[in-house]
Amino acid sequence: MITLALSKGRIFDETLPLLKAAGIEVLEDPEKSRKLILPTNQASVRVVLVRASDVPTYVEYGGADLGVTGLDTLIEHGGQGLYQPLDLNIAKCRMSVAVRADDDYAALVRTGARLKVATKYTAIARDFFATKGVHVDLIKLYGSMELAPLTGLADAIVDLVSTGNTLKANHLVEVERIMDISSRLVVNQAALKLKQAPIRAIIDAFAGAVKKD
Ligand code: AMP
DSSP: OEEEEEOTTHHHHHHHHHHHHTTOOBSSOTTTOOOSEEEBSSTTEEEEEOOGGGHHHHHHTTSSSEEEEEHHHHHHHOOTTEEEEEEOOOSOEEEEEEEETTSOHHHHHHTOOOEEEEESOHHHHHHHHHHHTOOEEEEEOSSOTTHHHHHTSOSEEEEEESSSHHHHHTTEEEEEEEEEEOEEEEEEHHHHHHTHHHHHHHHHHHHHHOOOO
């Protein structure tokens, strides 16, 4: 049995064409079913639905043989024990710093005072500001980060930006682009050895179906 870990939503939807290229069709719609294990047209392949931030953990410990996860989630996890053969070029966005539209970010940084930064992505934020030589107090949040600068909880946020509409709707502006994000295929290293032929076949089919920019 080959088990693939996916999260519902954009990653699931954008992985379907890649699966199709590998001859795999998921037989149930996760938006309509409450099942967490979805069968496919291949009796030896199944999909498990997990929270996006849990995909690397499932694959690391062998709860799934493969998974699809955002680079953001992968960096926060650390990537230990994971073979990362492919950038799937899906679920693309960027990791950015944003502040209130009426704040002067450059001036805030110039004062040398510690910057309060709210984010779910503490590893990425810590590394980014350390490289810049800016002292920060990181405030870990799990969602609605846009609220933090509006309520005075933080001076800035580090979050994913796609169209920029969420920032705009909350009167925030993007002031630094930290990195481009896309989703990656991750594989359990022991599974790659034990189930080499079927896993290689999936990796090769995905590689052939990845859309270039
Ligand atoms: P947008 O308004 O299009 O800039 O989207 C920003 C919101 O969607 C933020 O709350 C992000 O956390 C979330 N978001 C955007 N792109 C992604 C992605 N590829 N994966 C996960 N969350 C995303």
